[in-house]
Amino acid sequence: MYYEMLRNRRSIRKFSNRDLEKEKVDIILKSALLSPSSRSIRPWEFITVTDMDMLQKLSLCREHGSVFLSGAKLAIVVVANPDKSDVWIEDASIASIIIQLAAQSLGLGSCWIQVRQRFHNKEKSAEEYVRELLQIPEKYCVESIIAIGYPDEKKEPHDESKLPYGKIHYEWF
Numbered sequence: 403m404y405y406e407m408l409r410n411r412r413s414i415r416k417f418s419n420r421d422l423e424k425e426k427v428d429i430i431l432k433s434a435l436l437s438p439s440s441r442s443i444r445p446w447e448f449i450t451v452t453d454m455d456m457l458q459k460l461s462l463c464r465e466h467g468s469v470f471l472s473g474a475k476l477a478i479v480v481v482a483n484p485d486k487s488d489v490w491i492e493d494a495s496i497a498s499i500i501i502q503l504a505a506q507s508l509g510l511g512s513c514w515i516q517v518r519q520r521f522h523n524k525e526k527s528a529e530e531y532v533r534e535l536l537q538i539p540e541k542y543c544v545e546s547i548i549a550i551g552y553p554d555e556k557k558e559p560h561d562e563s564k565l566p567y568g569k570i571h572y573e574w575f
């Protein structure tokens with residue numbers, strides 16, 4: 403059941419050494435390409451990274467919040483062209499979460515690494531750092547990196563009784 407999958411999805415930051423089956427990676431990538439986008443413009447592009455050396459380098463894109471990427475088997479870098487759509491951030495975010503949920507549906511763990519608006523160090527943005535490493539053309543902005551692999555940590559499903567029900571407003575705010 404879709405709701406149970408959502409309740410079980412947790413950000414996974416520790417990954418096992420088990421390789422990912424090509425069929426699973428293909429399903430994740432096809433899922434990304436199925437993402438809805440405004441006016442179906444599909445302003446995004448996806449870069450898959452499996453090379454361990456490159457994963458290690460990408461894991462340093464931020465001072466905090468990205469180091470665990472070095473232990474992942476796969477990174478999917480979500481970029482988009484703002485010239486193509488004024489709502490590229492929404493489109494790239496939707497694709498990012500669809501990648502995460504596709505991974506979850508296949509028994510894999512994942513975690514979103516925020517790149518847009520984040521910094522590598524005082525001089526360089528995380529986006530510039532990732533752009534240089536992966537030779538991303540200037541016209542593309544980098545939204546996120548989704549780290550994927552078989553989980554090597556067990557996290558409890560979200561507790562239904564602790565959901566922030568107060569955020570739901572009925573009929574008016």
Ligand SMILES: Cc1cc2nc3c(=O)[nH]c(=O)nc-3n(C[C@H](O)[C@H](O)[C@H](O)COP(=O)(O)O)c2cc1C
Pocket residue numbers: 411412413414415467468513514515516517
């Ligand atoms: C837009 C967005 C950006 C995020 N950025 C990061 C990040 O840079 N590093 C990280 O470790 N987790 C990141 N996360 C994961 C959140 O910390 C996580 O989803 C949140 O704490 C809830 O935990 P859960 O995913 O286990 O339910 C991000 C999540 C979202 C939706």
